[in-house]
Amino acid sequence: MTDAALHANEPHDESIAARLNWLRAGVLGANDGIVSVAATVVGVAGVTNDVTPILVAGAAAVVGGAVSMALGEYVSVSSQSDSQRALIEKERRELAEDPEGELAELAAIYQAKGLSEATAQTVARELTDHDVLGAHLEAELKIDEHEVVSAWHAAMASAIAFTVGAILPFLTIILTPAEVRIPLTFVAVVIALAITGTISARIGGSSKRKATLRLVIGGALAMAFTYAVGLLLGTTGIA
Template sequence: MVTVESAARPESHGAGLPVRSNWLRAAVLGADDGIVSIAGIVIGVAAATTSTSAVITAGVAGLAAGAVSMALGEYVSVSTQRDSERAVLAVERRELAADPAGELAELAAIYEAKGLSPATARTVAEELTATDAFVAHAEAELGIDPAELTNPWHAALSSALSFTIGALLPLLAMLAPTAIRVPVTAAAVLMALAATGAIGARLGQAPMGRAAFRVLAGGALAMIATYLVGHLVGMAI
């Protein structure tokens, strides 16, 4: 049985489990990108030269460029999303000021469409409107919590940090002795990719084996391609 109290309790769009899972999944994907991108760079350079300093320099440069690129991309993307959220919230605020009775009826209709009786839906709408009409409409109509808008700075910093953490793995693996650094790096990268693929799938409630295989296959192809390119360039010069 649906009570007025339970129906009036809005679904959390703030710092609940789904939102935390989205952030964690984004962090895993950022780390995965860092692993593959920098592994491709250092393995490609290592195929062209035996100079450890050249390999590490290229890797560090790639890490810096990748982290900045990821941060800027996330900042722009999330800023656009935040602007869109603010725009629709402003429209909702104007509609509430212009036609409060019509907005109340609209809110009641939303809860009625969810399965409440007309009388219960009206009661829920009236109680929520009395508490905070703007928040009630933002959450019910738009799925937005006005107090928990997306933060572009958080997204940018999180993306840059996760990319950097992932990128450090192939960089550190390349410090192995010259004769074995490529296979050591490849093995470390493939194990890390399997782990990130499984974690990302678990967070998204998808089959872990299939996701891990896709990530492994993509990472392996990237390393093979960059190794061959580096080897050919090294031979040419």
């Protein structure tokens, strides 16, 4: 078995790193859905026990949040992909206009990494013969011509992740009896955040306990604050 085969699934593989980034973004989107929608419905529940305004506010928070997440991700990733394509075209143009100069630049990059001049020249020439554009994109810009990010894919993934996260607190507060509505929503949100915190920590290779505590404490505080505001508005007669 070759070294490449032995290490094919390790994190330094570019395709795996890209998938991990997508997964991490999905977890963050789900966290946003859990916390923002839970905070909204709990805040409204602090004002009234009537399920109708809670349902309306929760539905608006789910739809508005998902659209906002998708739009933000689309704009961000569109800018990134436009920059990537511009860099690819620039490199393609430079290779067409000055192939020898680009070959020397590629050899210099590998020489700067510790190869001898002769070895760097050999590596640069062999990579150029195999895939000249790919070799320069990888060495100079860390870009893969075939892995330019899709803004539409990113937007859809972000919206779906947000919605999946938002569904749990939304359904919990809508479907449970009024007398246990708030505590059960708190419990459901804490469990959901603990799960996403554990997944996030595993993806990033960090402490599961710290990641989970950060999310759980942050989510609990968000719900406590919004519930207190709703309760205050309800008891003072403002709302």
